[in-house]
Amino acid sequence: MAKQGKILIVDDNVDLLKAAKLYLKRHFAQVDVEKDPERIPDLLNNEQYDVILLDMNFTKDVDSGQEGFYWMDRILQIDPSAVIVLITAYGNVDTAVRAIKEGATNFVLKPWENEKLLATIMAAMRLRSSKLEVEHLRSKQQQMDEDLSLRFKDIIGNSPAMLQVFETIERVAATDANVLILGENGTGKELIARAIHRNSSRKEEACITVDLGAISETLFESELFGHEKGAFTDARASRAGRFEIASGGTLFLDEIGNLSLPLQAKLLTALQSRTITRIGSNQTRSIDIRLISATNMDVYEMVSDQSFRQDLLYRINTIELKLPPLRDRIEDIPLLTEYFLKLYAKKYHKEVRKISPSAIKRMEKYHWPGNVRELQHAVERAVIMNVGTTLQADDFYFNNRPQANEEDSLVMESLNIEDMEKVMIRKALKKYNGNITQAADELGLTRSSLYRRLEKYGI
The missing domain is CATH 1.10.10 (Arc Repressor Mutant, subunit A)
Structure with a gap:
């Protein structure tokens, strides 16, 4: 079994450092030692350690432990999830107990027994793993809460075109196949992505949305792959990227057609290797995602224009799902209108309860270039402006262009x-x-x- 774990030992006793490293490197993947505590910030900015063994007393401070408290505080400022095991002499047990109350995990007495030292470090590693898991779950839950609040979750429609969409969802949802959703702006591509996720084996995990059209080239890697603290000017804390947060669940990449060719290459590499590397780190992290992508662009024409990579298209479109524009499913307009009417009447505390047949006829004749999103906004505005209990044709404003x-x-x-x-x-x-x-x-x-x-x- 491969050795795991990264250990840092900070003590001004060079002989102790040599002995500890000689013993511990047989059990852990990496053991770093340092006699100068002033180098702690640099070490922590360049590496993430599972356990840090920290001496309580250095040469400047013989036996009070104040230097140990100072450096313990500095470590926890740099990495709040750090697991610190204190190194102390027998006569300073009271000081070590106080340190545990202030953030240390445990302490070992000098001179130590190797087996007891190993057991203490192993227990500390398990604690570190638990802390990171809690941090990961917290980030995932926060992202889920933010994403779920963005849009309503219901898909409305019983037209033949939508029934075909529902049938496709039922067939592909239970698989882990990558799905590419094509459709004009406002047709509900994200709603379809969430419907696929909710009917998949990953439904208990996160469905994370990334609007690639809203991410600048400079922020792409940070948003998708994450970064370590200090990786760039504004990186004040380590942050998991969307790939990490979505691992175990579904990642929805909206507006994928907006990616430049260099960013397409980086995305393809991550999808092929199923690993990512945070900015500022050399450590690769495995990812387990179900990928759903969407675009309103003609990606096949873009491949012909050489503005979209053909190998990336093959990677993302195992299953292709085309959403019909609203003008091709006018049978759904009454259902959609009724749904939005109830939604906004409740939201704005309005007495409006129904819509007149003349208003429906007018809506069915309109071209709806903005699709369902435009209809949603039209109904919202009509509800706000209406002073009665029924929406009339005159309550709807359509952006009719000049002749x-x-x-x-x-x-x-x-x-x-x-x-x-x-x-x-x-x-x-x-x-x-x-x-x-x-x-x-x-x-x-x-x-x-x-x-x-x-x-x-x-x-």
Whole structure:
């Protein structure tokens, strides 16, 4: 069995250090010794020790133990979960007991018996493991609480398109297969990811969401892989990354199409090796995640454009699930509207209870470029503004854009290239009834290029 554990011994007695290291290195993977306590901060910033053996008295402070108390406090400031075993002489037992009350784990008397020293260190290692586990669970629970509060958990719909989605979820949820969810903005990709997780064998563990579109290149590794204290300027404490927190559960990478090629390479390496390394550490950590990814972009077109790695796509899309836009599931609009109506009537303490048939008809004729998210906001606004008990057609505001001839006249006045580009994109989409592929061909663009322009102009 491979040796485990990292031990640090700090004592000004060089002979004691040599003897302790000679004995302990037979039982532990790493045993570091140091006679100068002033080097403790540097040692702790470069390494995480399972157990620290600390002398109570150094040459400057013969037998009061004050130096030992000072350095114990410094160690706990640097690493609050540190496990410290004090080294003391027989006559200083009272001092050692006081130190235990102030944060030490145990103490050993000089000269010690090797077997007793080993037993004390092994017990301290078990305590360290328990502390780290508690810290990990606390981080995981905090992240779960934050993520679960972001969005409602129910998926509404009984249209044929959604029934097919539900069938796919039932088939893939019980497996550990990686899933790629494709769909326009606002179609509910995160809700589907959480539904897959809730129906999987990992449902008792965390489902951690990462919005890759909101993470800058400089923060990518820190957010996903974590960092050690002092790894960079603002790293005031060690922090587990999302991969670590999600280990045992599900990791949902939203907007994966926004990753640059260098970041795609780093992500692929972690997924292939199933290990991560925190920034500022040389220690690799194994991860056990079920990966779900999502994007509103055409990743296949991006592969053709060489803006998305083909090997990464193969890694993330064992199962591919396409979500229909709201305009392709208009049968679900009454159900969705009723759901949001009840939700916001309760939230805003409004008396509104139902929606008129004329309002439903108007909603069913609208194109819904923002999909379910846009419908949600429309119902929320209508509930807030309504003064009766029924939502009417006039309670709904739709962002109707200018007619083509009005846009043309505006462009002719400004001759702004971006304005002209927006007009041409809208004309192409209107001509082909929203078909992205045909509109892109008409405009001489790739699908991914057109998607990027749609996002840029908010079309």
